[in-house]
Each structure stands twice: as structure tokens, then as C-alpha cells.
Amino acid sequence: MPRSTRRIFLKVAGAGCLAAAFSGGFAFKTLAATQDPNAQYEYTGWENLHRNEWTWDKKTRGAHLINCTGACPHFVYAKDGVVLREEPSKDLPSFDGIPEYNPRGCNKGACAADYMYGAHRVKYPLIRTGERGEGKWRRASWDEALEMIADKVVDTIRDHSADCISVFTPVPAVAPISFSAGHRFAHFIGAHTHTFFDWYGDAPTGTAQTCGIQGEGCETADWFNARMIITWGSNPLTTRIPDAHYLTEAAMNGTRLVSISPEYNATSIKVDQWIHPRPGTDAALGLGMAHVIIKKGLYDANNLKEQTDMPFLVRTDNGLFLRETDMVDGGSDAMFYAWDSKTRKPVRMKGSWGEQPKKKPPVQPPFFGRNTLTFPKGYLDLGDLDPALEGTFKVKLKDGTRVNVRPVFANYKEQIMKDYSPGQVSAITGVNAAAITRLATDYATIKPSMIITGAGINHWYYSDVNMRVFHFLSALTANDGRNGGGVNHYIGQWKPVPLPGVGALSFPRGGQKHRFCQTTIWSYYHSEVYDAMENEGIDTAAFLKESLDTGQMPLYPRDGRDPKVFFCYRGNFLNQAKGQKYMLRNLWPKLEMIVTANFRMDTMALYSDIVLPSAHWYEKTDLNMSHEHTYLNMTEPAVEPLWESKTDWEIFRLISAKVAEAAVRKGYARYYDEQFKWARDLSRLLDDYTDNGKLETDVAAVEFFLRKAPHTKGITLDMLREKGAQRFKLNWTSPMKENIPYTPFQHFTVSKKPWPTLTGRQQFFIDHPTFFAMGVELPVYKAPVDADKYPLRFNTPHSRYAIHSTWKDNVLMLRLHRGGPLIELSAVEAAARGLKDNDWAEVWNDHGRIIARVKIRAGEQAGRVTMNHTPELYQDLMEGGSQSVIPIRLSPTALVGNYGHLRFKPNYYGPGGTNRDVRVEVKRYLGAAPA
């Protein structure tokens, strides 16, 4: 079947209409320019063929509701009930003096309708007849499929426990209504749902550790305001296609661009300087910069004193913060001191965790360590205080003993000066020492200066340290909260700005009455992953046991049960799973029923028991947003859901109805939920789901959603349809200002309210036993993990031709590269293994094996293998997928949940992906291969 059968569809659907082509009216002369400039071309009217191809009878709003941060508003053009094409809507408002967001789109978005009519489409409910993954199906009626599901749900609740049912659906920022459907269903039956931001390896745990916030970044228009930009472990030209123009345009506006990346990538092409450290040595490079900045005195001491924990005192005897409990009876263990240089006394610092704002916050921003926004403005202002950053002082404890104390900065500076001179860092990173000095000097002296970062630094065992070092650089230079400055993290479609809307629709009785599992732990535990960390002398099991036993991190189902029923939609869970081999081997057999709803047959669907056909993005009403811009936009049906597909909201409405029926039929409607003290009644499930009929439809759910959050106050669906995307009224950590791009953290840096951390400051010192055990109580460089005893690092960046696995199977996208998954190698490593371009090769380690074709790239660094992440398991590889050689490794620091702002909250704090800390070997594949 060709790539797209849209035209063919149209021919069938609109036979007759096509004949009504343009009628004449274009009788103009044409000129054969060179042959005979005077000869007139006799016009035949054939041009109407093309004029007619660019016509439509319906134009609707559309969006691509996948895990893509673009959130690009589109128009969708249909004719005779067939969607022909889409185009960016180009009606996003602009900021004065800054290039427009228009036209926002990309290569994938320009052929998104392919999934409506292509061979990938799931058209009817399917029930598996062969083995899982084998691809043997029979078509079922909706009724039959729903009944099977409902029976299983009720039986599982009755015979096991409601929390043996698991619902995975990620990313509320795109399609919040679809997202809420499954969560709402899970909420009312007592099933558990999943985190995704951490599991996907996108959550910057170092930002939660430093700032008490799950992540933040400026909207990309603000890139243009920077005078220097470092893209660090981020390749926006490939992975942020609609935003990349701000980099090239900033360069033309005189902004200095530096790309830090082991390989020469699409972004490196556009910069002034490309710096290529050895993979995984970024923290060392950053500390080398800090060394230069401190040594040259280029840092902003006032900023460190006011905004960070740098002046906070640390005891030299036990290495811990000096706390109020040490100083006074009945003191708080969450109040801290600095040394006032003027009065030469320890002073208790305001705004730390032990102090609550007088005013209770109306809404608790759920992704914060705590809400500090009701503290008065200027609370962090130092006034007459002059906290010391250096020196050793003596303080008298409450029991009269005297101990030495030193500011955090003094300790950190000592370490940085000792271990991270440009020469030392050059030896670690391979970057020339003079280049490090230049980079640091430019970064500290050009203002504002911005770090743009992403997956390249975030998929390491010690990725939290990388982020902490970046935050430190930004704090040293006081770049936070400035337009054009800061550390801006772009990975993951994680920021549903109007979060209260998501909460109201997904968890009607509140998040405290909802079961969130931490997906990385869930997958590690239930898949029985072998992580080989004993090779690094780290006992993961001990850290995990401690974390789970003391309730620091959650695990569902409780009481040692196995998950039994798994619902997955809007996510290709199995295909994307780290530890995939373990998951298939150990978790899949535990699952008695796997249900997937999707419009395309992805790997997850292929390995499911029941597949339900869901509506394509152009066949339903929903919302779309991103942290890359501040404009809420929408999608609406260009056509009704094709074949027998239904919207996600409708699917879970139907499941709820059937479960209610089955519960009554089986005489098991009421049960008491001990954990939440909730007398549940499954016979009411449909009424609960629709809120007694108020939320029957997708449109009703959208309107409810919009009403629930102050961020979307006054925005209506009609407005989004007629006027186009609407800007949020409110945001998370900075005010929304008219005509100025959003940049985070101004509530703290400008309004001077406490940061939501334990110390109420950007916190670099974390005096928790696990951090000491790992040697990262301060952010210092930790070498990549070499638990796999293989020679090459394995690198899995995002591709230009797919959003994760979506579009990996699109014929046009495939033919725009090499038609299938690739193993990319430097010429050096290929030659060492006798590999030629396009050869079949085998990549393996103890966890699994991949067989795919080789591509040799002159811009790739020796010592590693690159494979764009997550081709479908069934794609043109002979074996495996990118995740086949990747285990799950839980970073112990991310298992901490009993320290001030370090607590489990869904998608705020928990272990993530360490997929770049994997080693493999490659060799030529000599078995039989397709031509």
C-alpha cells in the first residue's frame, strides 16, 4: 500500500464532485522564454488540475496529541469527508521585537493525516488469538470486547485487589481530556496509575534537588533575548524543530552560540563554537567553568548570599547543616543559619522549611516541594545582613559545646579549586584547557547568558549532578529569573500549565485518594531487572528496600501482589520500556489481561490481548499545550472517528458502564477501600465517571477542564476555535507579562519569595545519608557507570523523523533517512571492527541484543554507538530495539523521599532513566540477512 491513500480515498468518497473543476477564466499568454521568446503558449486549461487539488470544503483546528513538545496549532483541510492535509495555523500572537512563533510545525506534523488512512490504522476491536506479539487477531464487536474487559476488572477487584489493576497513560499537556479519561476510571475503581516524566528519563531530578520544582524552562521565544546560549546535551535543531529558528535568529542578532555535545550534530552546525567532551563528563566541564569563574572573581556574591544555600553554615564535626535543633531547645530541624559578617554572629535565616507562610495558599502547586508563594514579597531580602561565604567560625551549641562551622560555599569552593582546574578538567573531558577558560569567561561576562539542556545530560546515573552543576553556574552568574538567562530544560512534554484542571478531571476526590505508582520502580521491581550494579559496588536492592519499607517511594500493588490487568493508551509502554527484555520475560506473564487503545498498531498493541480502536487527533475534541510556548490550543473533529474507532473519553465511559453492569451482575458492586477509607460502589461507576451525566462528551469535559484552573480563566472552546490559541493567564514560577516571553523563577529571584526547598534557597548541599553514601552531598563530578563490562557507550538520542516511536513506521519519514533503524558509529570504531557503511551489525551486552544496519558518521566521537531511540520492535531490525540492551538502574539519590523537598510526588521526584550509562560491543552480523 502506498504511503497515503488520501487521494484514493477522495476518489472513492467524492466521485462526481471532482468533475466540478474550475471553469476557464485563466486565458493568459505564456512565453517560451529561451526557445522563442515571442512564441505564445497556447493555454489548454490543464492548470485547473492543480488548482483543484488545492481546494477544500472544511477547515478545522488540529493538533498532534503525542508526546511532542511542539504543541503546534494546525489547520486541517478536508474535502468530501476526507482529510487531505494539514498546515500550521500561523495565527500565534507575537512579542514585540522577537521573531514570531509562526509557522510552528515540522516534517511529521506535515504528514500527520497519514495515520488516519494508512495501513497502520486499527479499525475494529481486536482480540488476540495467537501468542502475545505474534499478531493473530480476530475482529470483535465493541460489546464483546468491553464485556471481556469489564468481567476481568470486576473479578480482579473481587479475587485480588483493585490495585492489581494498572492504567498507563502519559502526558496531560497534550490531550488532557484523553489523559483524564483513564485516570478518572482508575480513580473510581481504585486502580493505580503511572508516573511518566521520571520513567521517561525526562525529569531533571537535579532541578527538584536544587530548586524544589520538577523542572522549568523559558518559552522558546525567550532564547532570542539571550546574548549567549550554550546548548548542552541538547540538539534543538533535531528535537525541537518548531523552536530551532530562535537559535539561528539569535545568532544573526549577535548572540554567541556554543554547542556542547560529543558528536557534531545539527545544532553544532549553527554555532560559533562546538565543544565536544567525552560522553558523561559534563559535570566535570561545568565545574571547570566554575573554577575559572570563581578564580577570576567573576561571580555574583550577592546572588549567592540571597538566593542560594551558599552562606548556610555546615558543622565541621558531623558534616551536617547547623540546625535550629542544634542551637535551641525545641528548635526546628528545618531552620538554618548563616554567619553575619557585620555582627560576627550566627543568624537564623528566614524562609526555610521550618517556617510556614502566614497565609495558606489557595492552591498547592502539586509539582513543588512546597508552596512558598504566599510568603510576602521581599522575604529573602537580606536587609542589613551580610552573610559570609567564606571562613571558619565557632558557634556554641545548646549543650554548650563549641563546634566549628563553615559556609557551604567555603567547602564547595575548596573542592572546586582542588579538583577542577582547567588542566585537570581537560584530562577528564578531553576539552582543551584554554577552551574551558574561554567558555567560562564568556559565560560569566556576556549577559544574559542561557543554558539550554536536554536528554544528553539527563539520562545518566548521576544526571542529577549534571543539573545541579548547571544550576550552580547559573547561580554564580545570577542568570536565573532573567529574560534570556537561566538553565532551561527541554525534554519531556511534562508541563500541563493549568494543572488544577487536570486534577479536577482526573482525580475528582483529590490526589490523596489516588494511587500513583512510581513507574521506574514499578518496572524494575515487577520485571525483576538485573542491573549489574554490584560491579560498581552499589547495592540497589538495599537502597530500594529501605526506600519502600519506610514509605519514601510507593509500590503498587501493595502486599507483594503482582499486577494483573494492564491498560495502556496514548503510550507505547512496552516499546519504550527500559529493561524491555526483562519486562517481556518476567512482567508480561504476570499480566492476565493487557488492553491497549490506539489508532495505530504499535508494539504495545501488538503485545496486548485486546486492542480497542481509538480516534485519531483529527477526529476528536481536546486541548494541547507545552512549556515551549504559552499558548493553549485545540483540536476538533475534521471527520467523525473513522471505522469503529472512538475517542478515549468515550472508550472509558463505555468501559465504566460495562464495569458497573458486570459488578451488579456478579453481585460485587460495593467494597471498602481500607487505604483511603472509601466505601466504593461500582454500580455507580458510570454516574461517577460522567458526574451524573454532566461530562458525557469530550466537549463537556473540555469545558469543565477550562473552568477549573486560574491559568485558563475566561478561555473557552469557542475562543480557541475562532480566535486561535490563547495565552495562559497564570504560570508556575513567574508572572505572565504582556508582550514578554515567560521565563521561570521570578517569584523567587525578583519577588524574593523563598524557594520551595528545605533551606528556602536554591540548595546545593544536601545533607542526607544517601547523598553522603553516594559522595554527592555537593554536586561533584561522578564518572559514568561502567557496570556493563563492554567497550562502547550506548547513546540513544531522539530522531528527526519520529516523536519517540510515533512516525517510526511512516513510509515517507522512513524514506527520508535510510528506511529503518540504524546503528551509528565513528569511522574509527567501524574500521576497528571491519564494518562498512550499511553492513548489518550486532550490538550486544548482558541485557540483550540488536541487529540492525550500520551508518558511519564522521561527526561521531570514537568510543560509542548511537541508535535513535525506540524503533518499533517489529521494525526492520533483525532483532531487538534500542531498549533491548538497556536495563533499569535506580539512582539511589532519587529513591530518597524523607528529606524536606525530596519526597515522592507524581512526576516531581523519583528515579528516572539512566539509559546512557550502558555499555555494549558491536560486531559484523554474519547470519542470513535480507538484501
Added chain:
Amino acid sequence: MGKQVAMVMDLNKCIGCQACTAACKSLWTDDEGQEYMLWNNVETRPGPGYPRDWEQDGGGFADGQLQYGELPERSAHGGEIPLNHEQAFSSGTEIRLQQKEPMGYGANQDEDTSSGTYPNNYHFYLPRLCNHCTKPACLEACPVRAIYKREQDGIVLVDQDKCQGIRMCNRACPYDKVYFNYVIKKSQKCIFCFPRVEQGVAPACARQCPGRLRFVGMLEDEDGPIHKLVYQWKVALPLHPEYGTDPNVFYVPPILPSSFDEQGRFSEDPRVPMDYLRYLFGPEVDAALITMHEEIERKKAGKASELMDLLIAREWKSLFNIPDVRVA
């Protein structure tokens, strides 16, 4: 002479994303026989491009004489090779999702492969479409005069009623931008989205370019961006001017990052050899790059630069200077 619509692409802004390719494909070449065609393509340079080694196929004019080059082999385009979805999803075997036949050469086979040696390797992206030449070799070569150049905008079209499938145009075009539809046996090519241009709407490749680098307008309009970039600033150059067809698509040549010396220090030597840029854009490229550097330096020093502001194109519509620009 009639009027001429033209395009300038700033290669410093092209991110190689292929949105242009996909936009064009979805709009115009979605029919049978057109699967392999990419009227717009983007290739990594240096590299053999699409179709493979098109620069070696000949064509164009030499000393005013029309040259007939080689027809590109069909395999040099790489095809759109269907996938075996039914087998992979529902055959009940371990069979993989595979192209039924191997793809062979791909339209973008050498993407990001890069030339030279790490860390001084170099490459950039080059989007290509029909140049709607002032001296179209394709037109000159057609024995049945099925090709014409429109008076009102200079767009070069192959009349689908008249074309006999003789393919002399394919041989004459030095840019290999005429494609043969093997199903209906006619030559087909980029139509510069004339139905849109007629309505004041820029071509799909330009309008959907998220890099915001494709200027479209009338060449002779002295107030328009094209005229300024081509004639006033002289930073926009035709590709392979020596082919003699007087292209109306122009490129601002790329500036690449600093290279490294033996010790790993930043060096003044250009990363991409000037000879390579001269090969692509002719001898004018030296002066164009000097102008670009000078103007960027002005901006770095905090001074104004009309040229840079023009290329930044804060307002999206400023890219387009076609009569009565609309947002359709």
C-alpha cells in the same frame, strides 16, 4: 520579459528538518506514479544528493548550447517502498515490519554523514526544488513544446495534457528536477505552488518551513526582500551558476563553527573548505560570506544591521512579498 517569482533560502537557518519535503509531498505528489518523487528535497552537503550524483548527470547550457545529459537511473532516487503492515501485524509470524524490497539508495541517504575528519568534519543542509530558471533547459529541450514559462510569474510548467513522455527535459535539466511518472508516462515537476501564488499564498514548502528561511517574492520588486538579498546585498547566490540556466532560486551560503588546531584549540581556518562553497555557488561566494561576517560582527558589537534584521525576519509575513499576501 514577463515577471519572475523567485525564492531565497538562507542556509544558515535551514535545520534540515524536511518539513518542506513533507508539505510538498502531501499537497502535490500523493498520487500513483508519484511515490518516488520529491519535488522538494533536502540533502546533506557535501554528499551525492538526490538523485544520487545529480551533479554528474550533465545538462544545462555550455557556451549557449543546450546540453543533453544522462537520465538519472531510477534507483538513484530511492523509492517510497511500501511496508508489509499486514504481515507484521496480523500474519501470526515473527515477520518484521520491512520494506517489501530493500529501499536501496534513499533520498537522504547521506544525511549527517559529514565530510572531513572528526573534530574538523563539516556538513550542512541544502534544500532543492526546481529553479524556475530564466533560461529553462527543460523548456528548450522539449520537442513538443509541452513546457512553458508563465508570463505573469515566470513559473515553469509541464503541460500535463501535452506532455508525450519523451523525457528530453529530464536529460536537459542540470538540476535533475524533472521527474518521470512511470505510471501515466509523463514528466512532472515542481509547480511553485502556482494555484497558491495566484491567490497570494506562498508555496507550501516556504509557508510550512519552521526554519523561517524561505523568502518568496518578485525578483524585480526593488522593495522586496529578494531583490535586496540578491542584488543589493549580493549575499544570495544561485546554485551552480555555471550550468547556464539562470536559476531563480538563490541561497545565502552557510557559516560553520570554528575549527580546531592540532592541540584542540579553536583555529581561524574555516571548517568548510572555501573551494567547496565556490564549487556550489560560484566565485561570488567569497564576497557574500565577507558581507555576512561583517554584518554579524556588527550585531555582536551591538550595532544595527539591516541585512541581519532582514534575514531574521521577525515578522513571518516579511518573508513573502507576493501580491496580496494572505493567511489562508
